Amino acid sequence: MRILAGGDGAGYLHSAALYDTDEELIALAVAHLQAAVDVGDPAIAALPADQAVRVRTAMDAAASAVTFLPDIARERPPAVITRLRSLLGGLLEGGAEYVRVVSTVPHPGLGAPWDGWCRYEAAVNTLLSDMPLWGLCLYDRRITPRPVLDDVERTHASVTRAGRHVPNDRYQDPSEFLRTMPAPPPDPLEANRPDAEFVNPSPADSRQAVRALGPATRLSSDEVDALVMATSEAVTNAVLHGRPPVTLRVWAAQARIVVTVTDRGPGPEDPYAGLVPHAKATTGRGGYGLWLINNLATVAYRRDAEGFTIQLVGGDPLPLHHGSTSPPDDRG
């Protein structure tokens, strides 16, 4: 018998499970996956390698019925959404009626910045709402920062308490959450004088500014090229959709390059902007810019008295979250 957590099971149920021990993690993941395997539903695990190994071992032969995906920490949020929709679409076309996914979402406790993944956690409630899917997101209470746990509670319709999935009364409307979520702190490099600064740069100026700083860092040429592309798209967007003046600032450290593009406008109105292409993208004339930027760089949005700022980081971004205290600038 198929047991559905969210009532009729027609749509997406987005659950969070908080755990305190490694044994608890494995028990939660295995129970979720095994329930799908038992009734012949597709079961998908997107876990860090060490967790995946332990789940496989615990499930023994049943693990062969589970699709293990690479750790999503290697991807960027919009790419995960694209891949999930594609994978789920294929499964449903193949006759699947309900799919269970278990995943570990990157956060500062795991070394990743939170802003993009926080937006992901809120947005999937809407962007996957048409999918007959139960997604269980696993968070280790021992290492997850308190403000992140707070966001987790506000972005999951159900949470696991004492081994039981229960509706979460702290869950917030995703659009509302996305519109009001606090911005992460600036990268500590931003306290310094920028290595390059332009007012009203052309996209070509912005590309050259980032390229010129690449050799001073440990970033690979592919990483620099991706950031050059993201920067060029961000400046193009600011010129096309923002309000002048547009200011480009770039800071380089050994392991990362930080770019900010600021315009005087309010920024994109759509709370899901950047996580999926804009609706007009289907016309073949634009609408991809912000989505591509989010696929190519680690991105954070900020709104303040100066206007709207999109921050792009290439290389290894610092694991910041709103409410976190930035470490001192080590230029490392």
Place this chain on the structure above:
Amino acid sequence: MPGDHSYLVYTDDDDLRSSASRFLTHGLELGQRVGYFAWGNRAALRRHVDVAGVDELIARGAVSLISLDDHFRRDEVPDPTTLVAFWSDATTAALDAGFSALRVVTDTTPWVEQERQRSDFLHTEQHVDRYRLEHPFTQLCVGNMQVLEEQALAETGCIHPSTTGLALPFHLHATTDADFALDGEIDADAVPLLERVLSTAPGGVAGRELVIDATDLRFIDHHGLLALERHARRSGIPAIVLRNAAPVAAKVAELLDLSRLRVEIRR
């Protein structure tokens, strides 16, 4: 040995005279026949060629001054077959006379002044660009900045492999291992120019893939990739192959999930 093809924008007669003369003198040093092909009478052409011993060089056939008015109309661009035959005959004559190649300055200003006529020129000239790649024919096309608008200069310049006196985002030109080579940088600002020259490009044969070598294409964003995809659709080309592209261009193309553009990365 293949020839070169470039575009020079001149500001006045002095600028034209010094640039053209330098170009022609270099050809003479290489044992080439050189020619100055422009509009007007012979005396006017002679004033633009400041080459040492020019009259003696003209007498022995090393330098020729040809008025284009004697062969073409200013208000009508020759079709590709006619213009390529014109340069082919001149190149053959140079070789037959014992010169190693033909090297010419050509003032194309009247042909590119009007937009509609310029479309014809852009098409015809891309055939000439292909011709020079396979023959010992080198051409410096020149355009008068005082006559031509910025758009005319940009469109004309960017179908030449190189330009002088004009900053352009990219060049689309003939190459040996592909239908075209694309160099420079293409972003949203450059897309209208790219679409314009693609619309005049030969080689868009329906039913056949169009291969563009991107070895020297430093940057192309999604606006540029979408423009190539649209060109393929409009022209009935099953696929445009962007060969030797940067990995990030391939990644963006993959994200866009384009059906008529294949991006192959450089090794």
